[in-house]
Amino acid sequence: MARKFEGGRLVVASHNPGKVREINDLLRPFRVEAVSAGDLNLPEPEETGVTFAENAILKAKAAAEASGLPALSDDSGLSVNALDGAPGIYSARWAGPGKDFGIAMKRVNTEMVGKDDPRAQFICALCLAWPDGHVEVFERTVDGVISWPPTGTKGFGYDPIFRPEGHTITFGEMEPEKKHAMSHRARAFEQLVDNCFQK
Ligand SMILES: O=c1nc[nH]c2c1ncn2[C@H]1C[C@H](O)[C@@H](COP(=O)(O)OP(=O)(O)OP(=O)(O)O)O1
Numbered sequence: 001m002a003r004k005f006e007g008g009r010l011v012v013a014s015h016n017p018g019k020v021r022e023i024n025d026l027l028r029p030f031r032v033e034a035v036s037a038g039d040l041n042l043p044e045p046e047e048t049g050v051t052f053a054e055n056a057i058l059k060a061k062a063a064a065e066a067s068g069l070p071a072l073s074d075d076s077g078l079s080v081n082a083l084d085g086a087p088g089i090y091s092a093r094w095a096g097p098g099k100d101f102g103i104a105m106k107r108v109n110t111e112m113v114g115k116d117d118p119r120a121q122f123i124c125a126l127c128l129a130w131p132d133g134h135v136e137v138f139e140r141t142v143d144g145v146i147s148w149p150p151t152g153t154k155g156f157g158y159d160p161i162f163r164p165e166g167h168t169i170t171f172g173e174m175e176p177e178k179k180h181a182m183s184h185r186a187r188a189f190e191q192l193v194d195n196c197f198q199k
């Protein structure tokens, strides 16, 4: 049995404004008072893990310990079949210190030249950590294809080049509510809610 979140304040342990916005959207129906790591001036931990789950755990634990509150982290990324899963856990790092996803998306496109497999997944590991060190982790994916050139301005990160399976538009072109009905983050969140939130 997973440990339950009892309600009240919860730290959203992310420094990515696009993600914080999406997690706040997903939390809205629940009795949760979300505060972000940025609001609390929490440091951004170094992501030394080699898996999404490891990085999610280290980010959530760091925020829970520093704040004394339960903390929810998200470690996520884009995995391209033709690139053997790259950028994967390095998805944020491909955008460089300036966090320029124009550069990161161009790199995906350049490295895919000559390969004829457009398949890709977004992956999201969510970790809910308590100040005593207990953690719960949930990981989910969404399948799609890489589409070039980038289209749409509604999302963040690699959304303009990711078209989810069965759809004709990219996440960048999709209304947030529609992305939340199918995304890797929304799917992992559903697991989190089922296991850790009171109904
Ligand atoms: O729905 C998504 N739509 C587009 N791009 C996405 C998505 N989900 C993850 N991504 C990409 C961009 C992000 O920068 C990277 C995650 O890297 P990741 O280390 O987990 O997050 P981050 O460094 O941006 O913020 P933080 O670690 O403070 O939560 O993968």
Ligand SMILES: [Mg+2]
Pocket (backbone or CB within 6 Å): 047, 092
């Ligand atoms: Mg990060």
